[in-house]
Amino acid sequence: MTTTTESSGRPPSPPPDSQPVLSLHGVSKSFGAVSALTDIDLEVFPREVVALVGDNGAGKSTLVKVLAGVHLPDSGEIRFEGRPVHVTDPSTALGLGIATVFQDLALCENLDVVANLFLGQELSPLRLDEVHMETRSWELLHELSARIPSLRTPVASLSGGQRQTVAIARSLLLDPKVIILDEPTAALGVAQTAEVLDLIERVRERGLGVIMVSHNMEDVRAVADRIVVLRLGRNNGVFEATASNEELVSAITGASDNSVSRRTARRTQAAADATDPASTPTPTEADS
Amino acid sequence: MSGTERTRTEPRRIDRLDDRLAADEGVAGAARAFGRRVRAGDLGALPVVVGLIIIWTVFQTLNPVFLSSNNLVNLLFDCCSVGVISLGIVCVLMLGEIDLSVGSVSGMSSAILGVLWVNHGWPVLAAAVAAVLAGAVVGLVYAQLFNRFGMPSFVVTLAGLLAFLGLQLLLLGQEGSINLPFGSTMVNFGQLVFMPPVVAYIIAVLAAAGSFATSAVIAASRERAGLTAKSMTFLALRSGVVLVLLLVVVWYLNRDRGVPWMFGVFAGLVLVMNYAFTRTRWGRSMHAVGGNREAARRAGIKVKSIYVSAFVLCSSFAALGGIFGAARLASSSQQAGTGDVNLNAIAAAVIGGTSLFGGRGNAFSALLGIIVIQSISNGLTLLNLSSSLRFMITGAVLAVAVMVDSLARKSRAAHGAA
Numbered sequence: 260m261t262t263t264t265e266s267s268g269r270p271p272s273p274p275p276d277s278q279p280v281l282s283l284h285g286v287s288k289s290f291g292a293v294s295a296l297t298d299i300d301l302e303v304f305p306r307e308v309v310a311l312v313g314d315n316g317a318g319k320s321t322l323v324k325v326l327a328g329v330h331l332p333d334s335g336e337i338r339f340e341g342r343p344v345h346v347t348d349p350s351t352a353l354g355l356g357i358a359t360v361f362q363d364l365a366l367c368e369n370l371d372v373v374a375n376l377f378l379g380q381e382l383s384p385l386r387l388d389e390v391h392m393e394t395r396s397w398e399l400l401h402e403l404s405a406r407i408p409s410l411r412t413p414v415a416s417l418s419g420g421q422r423q424t425v426a427i428a429r430s431l432l433l434d435p436k437v438i439i440l441d442e443p444t445a446a447l448g449v450a451q452t453a454e455v456l457d458l459i460e461r462v463r464e465r466g467l468g469v470i471m472v473s474h475n476m477e478d479v480r481a482v483a484d485r486i487v488v489l490r491l492g493r494n495n496g497v498f499e500a501t502a503s504n505e506e507l508v509s510a511i512t513g514a515s516d517n518s519v520s521r522r523t524a525r526r527t528q529a530a531a532d533a534t535d536p537a538s539t540p541t542p543t544e545a546d547s
Numbered sequence: 548m549s550g551t552e553r554t555r556t557e558p559r560r561i562d563r564l565d566d567r568l569a570a571d572e573g574v575a576g577a578a579r580a581f582g583r584r585v586r587a588g589d590l591g592a593l594p595v596v597v598g599l600i601i602i603w604t605v606f607q608t609l610n611p612v613f614l615s616s617n618n619l620v621n622l623l624f625d626c627c628s629v630g631v632i633s634l635g636i637v638c639v640l641m642l643g644e645i646d647l648s649v650g651s652v653s654g655m656s657s658a659i660l661g662v663l664w665v666n667h668g669w670p671v672l673a674a675a676v677a678a679v680l681a682g683a684v685v686g687l688v689y690a691q692l693f694n695r696f697g698m699p700s701f702v703v704t705l706a707g708l709l710a711f712l713g714l715q716l717l718l719l720g721q722e723g724s725i726n727l728p729f730g731s732t733m734v735n736f737g738q739l740v741f742m743p744p745v746v747a748y749i750i751a752v753l754a755a756a757g758s759f760a761t762s763a764v765i766a767a768s769r770e771r772a773g774l775t776a777k778s779m780t781f782l783a784l785r786s787g788v789v790l791v792l793l794l795v796v797v798w799y800l801n802r803d804r805g806v807p808w809m810f811g812v813f814a815g816l817v818l819v820m821n822y823a824f825t826r827t828r829w830g831r832s833m834h835a836v837g838g839n840r841e842a843a844r845r846a847g848i849k850v851k852s853i854y855v856s857a858f859v860l861c862s863s864f865a866a867l868g869g870i871f872g873a874a875r876l877a878s879s880s881q882q883a884g885t886g887d888v889n890l891n892a893i894a895a896a897v898i899g900g901t902s903l904f905g906g907r908g909n910a911f912s913a914l915l916g917i918i919v920i921q922s923i924s925n926g927l928t929l930l931n932l933s934s935s936l937r938f939m940i941t942g943a944v945l946a947v948a949v950m951v952d953s954l955a956r957k958s959r960a961a962h963g964a965a
Binding site: 349350353362364365366367368369370374378379380381383384387388390391393394397401409410411415423460 | 561563676732768769772773788826827828829831832834835837839841842843845847848907918
């Protein structure tokens with residue numbers, strides 16, 4: 260494996276099963292004078308969750324769009340199941356078996372869950388087979404242990420987590436090999452986040468490779484098998500899920516002395532001061 | 548989880564495993580579900596039916612002729628032209644777009660019919676087909692301007708309103724009107740052809756039986772698949788009510804001249820469009836594009852073709868409505884399609900329950916809406932009120948309808964159902 264671990268990254272252990280389902284080698288993409296991605300290497304094995312983390316502008320979204328077929332890479336090689344492929348447009352990506360769930364989910368709120376799941380691929384176009392579509396929807400959602408009370412209510416009435424579930428379930432309908440989730444837990448509550456993380460694990464159990472883009476280190480460590488860090492459009496280390504927060508943060512920001520570590524240090528210092536009863540009055544007394 | 552354990556011990560519907568769902572079984576359950584939907588702002592046809600009852604009661608008390616068989620037959624005749632135009636409006640409103648030129652296009656179509664048929668001696672059917680095709684071309688032009696140049700439909704069709712009114716005047720030339728020959732099939736169709744009583748009764752029975760059969764087949768296949776199905780008692784009851792209503796209407800109209808064939812054709816078109824909207828991939832795509840265009844695009848729907856289909860259908864229906872109007876008046880004139888035709892067609896669709904905001908609508912809204920509009924117009928004419936008052940009252944009714952639409956939309960949002 261070609262890992263460019265600079266400082267504290269431990270050598271990652273690839274999963275035991277054979278070959279990666281999706282691998283990128285030396286992928287670059289620039290917009291005008293700005294190189295958004297430079298020499299990116301990435302491998303995703305079946306039955307594996309790879310988290311893609313990085314600061315704003317690290318190139319996560321560009322990489323997702325390259326994989327989804329929205330952007331064409333300028334150079335580099337993308338291999339799918341060992342074969343080199345050209346992902347020229349979104350439908351090619353879908354045809355290969357790369358499904359992407361974008362952050363805005365793209366659901367039609369006025370349609371019910373079944374209609375959304377089968378949107379654009381309804382069974383028997385001239386006489387919609389609602390019964391078959393509904394039973395298949397239930398099967399799929401039960402396999403995912405998704406908890407959506409009724410499939411015949413408009414998506415508008417679902418919670419954020421349930422909508423995420425519908426969006427992920429929809430991408431599974433085409434039987435993809437790899438599923439890319441862009442910020443699946445952003446804007447979700449605690450319980451809903453847990454639901455979505457459970458769902459991601461079940462998707463992995465189905466044998467899919469999962470690429471998950473996230474800002475949330477806690478969520479990343481909760482489900483990811485490997486954590487790939489991008490920084491300024493380059494690979495900046497591959498970590499195991501057990502990596503510490505400091506390790507990840509320093510890889511993301513590019514230095515062990517960064518704003519996050521300074522802030523943490525300040526807070527631990529302040530906490531230490533606050534717990535020292537001799538020097539400061541307890542907050543409750545001060546408030547009352 | 549308790550839900551899954553229970554499936555092992557006793558069979559449960561696969562769509563009723565969640566304990567949070569209200570169980571609505573049988574006839575009483577259907578009634579409860581209906582009540583819940585209405586409270587949540589999913590009003591369906593309810594406001595129209597209530598409005599229609601109020602309107603009819605008021606006019607009947609003011610003038611006892613209003614609900615006579617004779618007057619109702621006239622009312623049905625008058626519904627057809629604008630009703631067909633309104634059916635096209637439902638298509639564009641479903642996408643959240645608008646067509647302001649349907650009046651002009653219908654006038655242009657009636658002019659084409661008159662010129663080709665009467666002045667150039669074409670066979671009447673060929674002339675009518677040419678007129679509808681001209682409408683389709685207009686829709687195609689709108690769609691191209693909309694898709695390629697991103698022009699708002701409001702502006703495109705406003706330009707069309709003026710342009711095709713000009714074309715209509717140009718075609719009709721100096722005289723300004725062409726009389727269609729009395730006694731011809733076309734004019735008879737618009738004024739004199741009625742279903743024989745027996746045929747009307749048979750159609751009523753077939754319609755009710757058909758509605759029962761289709762819903763029963765769906766219920767049975769849902770039952771087989773282990774999904775909840777509407778109970779047969781409920782379906783039979785519903786179809787029974789439909790049957791009785793249709794039979795009463797047919798009986799009442801048969802006391803006078805009977806059911807106009809033109810209205811029969813209009814109702815048939817409504818049924819066809821209803822099927823297309825609810826049971827085909829095209830209809831599903833229409834709803835999807837109207838609800839979230841970007842989501843529809845990403846789901847692989849050819850959004851541009853959907854817009855083309857909607858604009859072409861709308862203008863074609865407008866042209867067909869123009870032909871119906873010409874047949875009704877036995878003339879192609881400069882006045883055809885002008886005045887309140889545009890607004891009545893749009894108002895009918897909205898009053899019937901098609902949302903101006905896109906993503907919600909059904910074919911029956913054209914039928915129900917135009918009956919409301921035409922009842923008001925007819926009732927006010929019977930009261931000998933001037934057209935100034937008629938315009939004001941119709942305008943007020945349209946405002947109320949849009950208000951109900953907006954309020955229902957808010958309520959749906961509050962109850963979590965877009």
